[in-house]
Amino acid sequence: MTVFRGLCIIYEVIGMLLSLSELRDRKGERSLAFSVSLESLEVLGNDYEVKEYPLATLSLSSDGRSLSLRGKVSGVFSTECARCLSVADFTVSTELSDEWLISGEGSEELEDISESGFLLDDGDTLDLAEYVKQALVEEIPLRVLCQSNCRGLCPNCGVNLNERDCVCAEPDVDPRLAVLGRLLHNKGGVENGGSEKKNI
Ligand SMILES: [Zn+2]
Numbered sequence: 641m642t643v644f645r646g647l648c649i650i651y652e653v654i655g656m657l658l659s660l661s662e663l664r665d666r667k668g669e670r671s672l673a674f675s676v677s678l679e680s681l682e683v684l685g686n687d688y689e690v691k692e693y694p695l696a697t698l699s700l701s702s703d704g705r706s707l708s709l710r711g712k713v714s715g716v717f718s719t720e721c722a723r724c725l726s727v728a729d730f731t732v733s734t735e736l737s738d739e740w741l742i743s744g745e746g747s748e749e750l751e752d753i754s755e756s757g758f759l760l761d762d763g764d765t766l767d768l769a770e771y772v773k774q775a776l777v778e779e780i781p782l783r784v785l786c787q788s789n790c791r792g793l794c795p796n797c798g799v800n801l802n803e804r805d806c807v808c809a810e811p812d813v814d815p816r817l818a819v820l821g822r823l824l825h826n827k828g829g830v831e832n833g834g835s836e837k838k839n840i
């Protein structure tokens with residue numbers, strides 16, 4: 641980890657850009673490890689704070705015509721628990737596997753991959769940091785729980801049931817029935833509702 645961080649600083653400065661023309665000219669395999677300096681990710685309107693910079697380890701091999709990439713990336717993120725709204729940390733790990741054709745100038749293949757947004761400078765440079773970031777975005781869970789058996793909030797009083805029980809809650813009562821129970825209990829509310837209808 642410490643070793644990687646030393647490397648990472650250098651890679652972050654250069655933005656993890658990989659020249660495809662260089663790969664075309666220098667065949668062979670190379671391994672890379674770098675962290676992606678992200679503070680947060682936004683996916684479908686949800687914000688995910690980055691707790692630990694995602695670390696990517698990649699193996700790239702080129703035969704001069706195509707570039708294949710294998711590797712993995714993992715990072716620790718934090719967001720609100722979907723049930724109790726407290727902070728929930730979670731890890732995202734995913735395998736990376738891809739292949740790009742790098743032969744020819746202005747070839748159809750280069751045109752196609754440039755649409756992915758990872759290629760810069762007219763398709764000659766691959767932005768590995770952006771590539772890895774996109775792989776994480778695709779793996780981010782949209783519903784995160786602080787713990788698998790999170791008890792959530794009491795639908796009546798809003799108490800976090802992981803921290804303490806409340807006096808109003810009967811754990812087995814369906815929340816929908818609890819709402820009905822409150823309505824019936826509050827007879828004044830029902831009558832008011834009736835009179836409001838008359839006013840319309
Ligand atoms: Zn929770």
Ligand SMILES: [Zn+2]
Nearest residue numbers: 794797806808
């Ligand atoms: Zn309660």
